[in-house]
Amino acid sequence: MKLNSSLILPNQISIRIENSNDNNSQNEEAFVAATTNNAIHELLDDHTTIGNDFDETELRVLLHTWGGSGSAPMLNVYSAEVSDFYPHFGLGPILNILLDIDAPVPDMAPSDPQLEIIWNTIQPDMTFPFGEGEGYDHSDDIKSTIYHEMVHVIHALEAEENWWHDYRIYTLDVATTEGQASPYGNGDLPNAGMAELAEGIAESFEHFFTDLQYGLMHSQGQPRQVFRYANSGERLRFWENDPGILFIPEGLYYDLIDDNQFPITEIEPVSQITGNRVIDNVQGFTFEQQLNALNPNITNVNQFRDNLWQLNGQMNNTNQNDYNLLFNQYGF
Amino acid sequence: MTTTYFLINMDFKLLGLLIVFGLHFISCNECDDIYGDSIELEVSINSMPRKDTIVVRDTMWVLADIDKNVEVKNTDQTILLEDFNFFTEMHLSEISTDVERYDLSFDIVEQIGEVEVLNLTTAITYPIIYEESANAYKLRFGIVFHEVGLYYLGFFSSSNLLESYSHPALLCNGEHRSNVDIQYSNSSSSEDNYRDLLLSTSIDYILNSSYEEFEIIGMHSFVVID
Numbered sequence: 405m406k407l408n409s410s411l412i413l414p415n416q417i418s419i420r421i422e423n424s425n426d427n428n429s430q431n432e433e434a435f436v437a438a439t440t441n442n443a444i445h446e447l448l449d450d451h452t453t454i455g456n457d458f459d460e461t462e463l464r465v466l467l468h469t470w471g472g473s474g475s476a477p478m479l480n481v482y483s484a485e486v487s488d489f490y491p492h493f494g495l496g497p498i499l500n501i502l503l504d505i506d507a508p509v510p511d512m513a514p515s516d517p518q519l520e521i522i523w524n525t526i527q528p529d530m531t532f533p534f535g536e537g538e539g540y541d542h543s544d545d546i547k548s549t550i551y552h553e554m555v556h557v558i559h560a561l562e563a564e565e566n567w568w569h570d571y572r573i574y575t576l577d578v579a580t581t582e583g584q585a586s587p588y589g590n591g592d593l594p595n596a597g598m599a600e601l602a603e604g605i606a607e608s609f610e611h612f613f614t615d616l617q618y619g620l621m622h623s624q625g626q627p628r629q630v631f632r633y634a635n636s637g638e639r640l641r642f643w644e645n646d647p648g649i650l651f652i653p654e655g656l657y658y659d660l661i662d663d664n665q666f667p668i669t670e671i672e673p674v675s676q677i678t679g680n681r682v683i684d685n686v687q688g689f690t691f692e693q694q695l696n697a698l699n700p701n702i703t704n705v706n707q708f709r710d711n712l713w714q715l716n717g718q719m720n721n722t723n724q725n726d727y728n729l730l731f732n733q734y735g736f
Numbered sequence: 737m738t739t740t741y742f743l744i745n746m747d748f749k750l751l752g753l754l755i756v757f758g759l760h761f762i763s764c765n766e767c768d769d770i771y772g773d774s775i776e777l778e779v780s781i782n783s784m785p786r787k788d789t790i791v792v793r794d795t796m797w798v799l800a801d802i803d804k805n806v807e808v809k810n811t812d813q814t815i816l817l818e819d820f821n822f823f824t825e826m827h828l829s830e831i832s833t834d835v836e837r838y839d840l841s842f843d844i845v846e847q848i849g850e851v852e853v854l855n856l857t858t859a860i861t862y863p864i865i866y867e868e869s870a871n872a873y874k875l876r877f878g879i880v881f882h883e884v885g886l887y888y889l890g891f892f893s894s895s896n897l898l899e900s901y902s903h904p905a906l907l908c909n910g911e912h913r914s915n916v917d918i919q920y921s922n923s924s925s926s927e928d929n930y931r932d933l934l935l936s937t938s939i940d941y942i943l944n945s946s947y948e949e950f951e952i953i954g955m956h957s958f959v960v961i962d
Contacts, residue, residue, distance in 0.1 A: 621941075625892075626890070626892070626950060627829075627859070629859045630825075630856065630861055631894075632857075635857050637857070639856070644900065647902055
C-alpha cells in the first residue's frame with residue numbers, strides 16, 4: 405500500500421509503506437513526518453498532563469538520513485552557543501554527539517556551511533533518523549522512539565535549562581575528554597547519575613506509552629500478546645551502553661508504575677542475558693508523579709528515590725520496604 | 737481523550753521547523769561474510785502427538801534435536817552454533833472464548849533440558865534451556881493438561897535479545913548484525929490446523945492474523961476434552 409493524498413489512516417493502527425526499497429522517497433518523508441507529528445500530539449494531548457503549559461510551537465524537530473539514533477538536544481528551547489561546549493572540537497563532532505548521529509556527519513566537511521545552518525537556524529530540540537537500514541518501517545517503531553525523545557523533552561522542561569545543559573556537557577565529556585563509550589559512558593563519572601535518570605525513564609516510558617497507543621495492534625510479530633510493548637517493558641532491566649557495563653536502570657521506572665496481571669510469584673523477569681530477576685511489589689507511581697520528582701536539584705537515582713517517596717509514597721499506599729527493595733535490586 | 741489524526745491533515749505548524757535532508761544513508765557496518773547483515777535461522781521443535789484432540793491428563797510432548805549446523809533460511813548455507821543460547825520461549829494460551837487465558841492448570845514433566853516460567857504484564861511464557869551435546873541441542877518435556885479447553889502452542893525467540901547477543905556467530909566484523917531472527921518449524925503445524933482449530937477462537941487478533949504469521953512460530957492448536 406503506497407501513501408497517497410486521498411488516504412486516511414487512523415494513527416492507532418500500525419502503518420507500513422510496502423515499498424520498502426524506497427525509504428528515502430517523498431512518500432517516506434511524508435509518512436515519517438506525519439507519524440512524528442502524531443506521536444508528539446498523542447503524548448502531550450492524550451497520555452500526560454505534564455507539558456500542558458509548554459508552547460509546542462517552540463519545538464523544532466529534525467528528521468534526517470544520517471543514521472544513528474534519536475536525540476533531544478533541546479537546542480532551540482534551551483539555546484546554546486558553540487562556546488558553551490568545546491569549540492576547539494569543531495561543530496561537526498559536537499553535532500555528531502549531541503544529535504547522536506553516526507560520526508562524522510556524512511558528506512559534510514568540517515567547514516561545511518550546513519553545519520552552521522543546523523546549529524544556528526534549525527536548532528533541533530529533537531531528532532529522528534530514518535531511511536534505508538534504520539528499521540523504522542512501521543508506525544509503532546517510529547512512535548516508540550519519538551515517545552522516548554519526548555520523555556526527554558518533558559524531563560528537560562521539568563529539570564530546567566541548567567540541568568539539561570549539564571547533561572549535554574556530560575555526553576560530550578564521555579565521548580571526548582573521558583574517552584568512554586558514547587553516548588552514556590560507563591557510569592563512573594560524577595554526572596553519570598543524570599544518564600541513569602534521563603535514559604532510564606525514557607526507555608521505560610517509551611514502552612509504556614507505545615503500549616497505551618497500540619496494545620495488540622503492534623507490528624512486533626507473534627505471539628502478539630507476548631510481544632506487546634507492555635511485556636517488552638517488563639523485560640527491561642539495564643541498558644547496556646557498553647557490553648557488560650550495567651548502570652542505567654531502564655526497567656526501574658517501568659517497575660514503579662506497572663501492575664502485573666499475573667503477580668503469582670511477584671518475581672519479575674528481565675533480560676535472559678543477565679539472568680537476574682527483580683522482586684517487584686511496587687505499582688502505581690505514574691508518569692506525572694515520576695516526572696514531578698525530577699526537579700532541577702535531582703541528579704541521581706538516590707535523590708529521585710527519596711523525592712518520589714516524599715511526594716507520593718504515602719498517597720500511593722505503598723510499603724516503603726518494598727519500595728526501597730525495588731531500588732536496591734537495581735543497585736541503589 | 738482519544739485523538740485521531742489524518743495524514744492528509746497533519747499540522748506541520750506545531751512541529752515548528754521540520755527539515756528533511758535528502759541524503760542517502762550508508763550503513764556503517766559493511767558486513768561482508770557469507771551470511772550478511774541480516775540473518776534468519778530455522779530450527780525444528782515438534783509437539784506430539786500430532787492430534788487435534790487429546791484428553792485431560794494426557795501428555796503433549798515437546799521434542800527437539802537441533803543439529804549445531806543450523807540452517808540459514810533462504811540460502812543453502814548452515815551456520816555452526818556452539819555454546820549458543822537460542823532464547824527460545826514456549827507460548828501456551830487457552831483461546832476458547834474471546835479472552836486469551838494464560839493462568840492455566842498443567843504440569844511440566846522435564847526429561848531433557850529445562851522449562852522456566854516467565855510472568856509478563858499481560859502474558860506468561862516458558863523459556864526453554866536445551867541440553868547441549870557434542871553435535872546438537874536437545875529437549876524433551878511433557879505438558880500434562882488438567883483442564884479442558886482450546887489451546888494454542890508455539891515457540892519464539894525475541895529479536896531484541898538476539899540482536900544484542902554477542903555470540904561470535906551473530907557478529908560480523910565485530911559488530912552485531914542489524915537483524916537476527918530465529919523461526920521455528922513444527923511437524924504438527926499445518927494450514928488445516930490453523931483453519932480448523934485456531935480460527936475457531938473469538939479472539940480478534942488471532943482471527944485477523946495470517947497462517948504465515950503462525951507457521952514461523954511452529955503453532956500447534958489442539959482441544960483438550962474430558
